[in-house]
Amino acid sequence: MAERRTRTFEGVLAQIERRIVEDGLTVGDRLPGERQLAEQLRVGRSSVREALRVLETLGVVSSQVGRGPDAGAILTSKPGSALTDLLRLHLGLAGLEPREVIDTRLMIERWAATHAAVARADTQALAEAVAGMDVAGSAEDFVEHDTAFHCAIADASGNRLIAAIMRSLRDTMRHYAVEAVESLGDTAILQADHRRILEAIRAGSADEAAAAVTAHLEHAYPALWDR
Known part of the structure; x- marks a missing residue:
């Protein structure tokens, strides 16, 4: 499952890059809309949406112009080596042990949550992800919503x-994350952690945000926690 999703994600990125090259798009041109890209690439819209988020993070596109499912992102730079480097990173992470990924997440998310709190970053995306988890079936x-929450913390750090x-x-840990949630059964403690992180960032409490992230990863992956 994780391998399939990783291939889908990488495939969407590669196909979008190919479309940019084959269509002769230049900076300022608009990509096809999310719905149109999903149909053309024969993948789910969620895969297209995530790929576009990554491209936006890398400064390749801007999705701030236009609204609605048919409003395409604007090309702000040629993908070139940035996309190639990201795909290489994806492939490299695929062989890591879950414990290695959790240790790395701990370092990154504590840093990101701290900086987001200090900056009093916008927490709308975090709140929307929490609401999505509340009604997850x-x-x-x-x-899916949990991933959006943690990626939003990283986005809010400004890096x-x-x-x-x-x-x-x-993306590397998605399959393991699903298994962890199924093993826990009740997600109430995870949601309590998410709200604690959200409120700490919203309040500008850097120390509390870092502590909340640490507690959350411990609750989410108790079998991997050995501190």
Whole structure:
């Protein structure tokens, strides 16, 4: 499952890059809309949406112009080596042990949450992800919103490289995350952690945000926690 999703994600990125080259798009041109890209690439819209988020993080596109499912992102630079480097990172992460990924996430997310709190960053995306988890109908659905929450923390830190690495880490761990949620059964403690992180960032409490992230990863992956 994780391998298939990783291939889908990488495939969407590669196909979008190919479309940019084959269509002769230049900076300022608009990509096809999310719905149109999903149909053309024969993948789910969620895969297209995540790929576009990564491209935006890397400064390749801007999705701020236009609204609605048919409003395409604007090309702000040629993908070139940035996309190639991201794909290489994705492939490299695929062979890591879950414990290695969790240790890396701990370092990155504590840093990101701290900086987001200090900056009093916008927490709307975090709140929307929490709301999505509240109504999730399956472990897979919960993990989709959970991924959005943790990637939003990285985005809120203001560091684009941190955000790109977090998305790669989360995609690598997606299957394990689903298994962890299924094993826990009740996600109440995870949601309590998410709200604690959200409120700490919203309040500008850097120390509390870092502590909340640490507690959350311990609760989410108790079998991997050995501190």
